[in-house]
Amino acid sequence: MSDSNHQNRMQRKKEVVDERISRATEERGVLILLKGNGKGKSSSALGTLARSLGHGQKGAVIQFIKGRRETGEYLFFRDHPRLDWHIMGQGFTWETQDRERDIQAAETAWEIAKGLLEDPAYNIIVLDEMSYMFKYGYLDPVPVVEALKRRPAHQNVIITGRTMAQPLQEIADTISTVQDERHAFRGGVKAQAGIEY
Amino acid sequence: MSDSNHQNRMQRKKEVVDERISRATEERGVLILLKGNGKGKSSSALGTLARSLGHGQKGAVIQFIKGRRETGEYLFFRDHPRLDWHIMGQGFTWETQDRERDIQAAETAWEIAKGLLEDPAYNIIVLDEMSYMFKYGYLDPVPVVEALKRRPAHQNVIITGRTMAQPLQEIADTISTVQDERHAFRGGVKAQAGIEY
Numbered sequence: 363m364s365d366s367n368h369q370n371r372m373q374r375k376k377e378v379v380d381e382r383i384s385r386a387t388e389e390r391g392v393l394i395l396l397k398g399n400g401k402g403k404s405s406s407a408l409g410t411l412a413r414s415l416g417h418g419q420k421g422a423v424i425q426f427i428k429g430r431r432e433t434g435e436y437l438f439f440r441d442h443p444r445l446d447w448h449i450m451g452q453g454f455t456w457e458t459q460d461r462e463r464d465i466q467a468a469e470t471a472w473e474i475a476k477g478l479l480e481d482p483a484y485n486i487i488v489l490d491e492m493s494y495m496f497k498y499g500y501l502d503p504v505p506v507v508e509a510l511k512r513r514p515a516h517q518n519v520i521i522t523g524r525t526m527a528q529p530l531q532e533i534a535d536t537i538s539t540v541q542d543e544r545h546a547f548r549g550g551v552k553a554q555a556g557i558e559y
Numbered sequence: 560m561s562d563s564n565h566q567n568r569m570q571r572k573k574e575v576v577d578e579r580i581s582r583a584t585e586e587r588g589v590l591i592l593l594k595g596n597g598k599g600k601s602s603s604a605l606g607t608l609a610r611s612l613g614h615g616q617k618g619a620v621i622q623f624i625k626g627r628r629e630t631g632e633y634l635f636f637r638d639h640p641r642l643d644w645h646i647m648g649q650g651f652t653w654e655t656q657d658r659e660r661d662i663q664a665a666e667t668a669w670e671i672a673k674g675l676l677e678d679p680a681y682n683i684i685v686l687d688e689m690s691y692m693f694k695y696g697y698l699d700p701v702p703v704v705e706a707l708k709r710r711p712a713h714q715n716v717i718i719t720g721r722t723m724a725q726p727l728q729e730i731a732d733t734i735s736t737v738q739d740e741r742h743a744f745r746g747g748v749k750a751q752a753g754i755e756y
Contacts, residue, residue: 369657372653376653386745386750398738400736400737401733402593402607405603405607406599407602409604409609410599410753410754412605412606413632413754416632434613438610457573460566461565486753518753518754535746539740540597540738541738543734543735544733546589546591547579548583549732550582551586551589552586554589555614556610556611556715557591557715
């Protein structure tokens with residue numbers, strides 16, 4: 363391709379992109395759902411959190427399943443002055459094997475989340491692996507949807523988890539599905555610090 | 560479901576999971592590709608980077624397209640003592656409209672990346688939006704694949720971008736495809752600090 367052809371094509375592309383940008387004018391917080399069976403949902407939420415903190419915003423993370431305090435993400439983020447980090451989980455359901463305890467943990471986590479969703483001081487809230495709470499019937503999605511609808515207008519919320527409850531999908535602004543096309547674990551590589559936890 | 564049924568099901572699930580974990584014994588760095596048209600690829604790479612830094616590891620980021628220094632991610636990560644951050648891009652091709660300058664920037668970025676891929680001090684390297692370099696023909700994937708194959712055995716590498724060059728996919732350990740199911744931008748919401756940049 364000649365340089366001038368390249369320039370002409372890119373100029374046309376720029377016009378299309380600029381036109382789209384000019385149509386997106388609404389300024390408000392968004393609800394982002396990260397679902398699917400692929401690696402990178404919680405990581406993506408944490409990367410967006412870092413971006414938000416970089417702009418001086420205030421954030422919170424609630425981990426609904428993970429119960430460990432030795433994860434790299436916790437070690438990295440825990441001392442940040444504008445971030446609250448709540449480890450509410452007890453591990454995966456097949457680790458706890460205790461339905462009553464799982465439900466109790468889910469309800470306690472949701473109480474904290476509800477408080478955050480009413481607090482305009484928070485710019486971004488990550489509800490990590492919350493979707494499993496609906497899948498296992500530990501939480502009812504209806505009051506969660508109501509709290510999300512009532513939240514402060516500027517507040518961004520990210521919810522992660524493999525399968526996402528339908529009522530949440532109905533009110534989401536952005537939905538990304540992370541598909542597992544290949545995973546090192548199936549290739550025999552052990553989970554490692556810095557990648558999986 | 561009764562509590563004892565739940566416990567039995569979860570015990571069986573735990574056995575399946577434990578068996579899978581026992582088969583994954585290899586310890587080495589992995590090549591992760593994050594592709595697809597959905598939101599969350601670069602964010603995911605940055606979240607994994609945070610996790611890695613949390614474990615005391617050393618990292619580097621090379622941004623092949625982004626040229627701005629006011630992004631939340633740069634503001635957040637730039638002062639980290641165990642992280643190098645290289646902003647090598649000049650913006651999207653339709654912004655620069657200058658093929659020669661784009662190619663020059665790509666080659667300079669690749670020279671830096673090559674040096675990192677030879678340096679065992681780095682545990683994790685993020686090559687952000689590198690895939691566009693192959694798509695536009697700015698870089699040849701063959702020497703990139705060779706450098707990736709030769710890298711230190713413990714080194715993790717994450718490459719992001721919409722479409723991924725086939726030779727990279729052939730040697731990758733993990734591939735996640737992020738699919739755009741819905742995006743706030745198309746719903747009329749303006750790109751905002753802390754979410755898009």
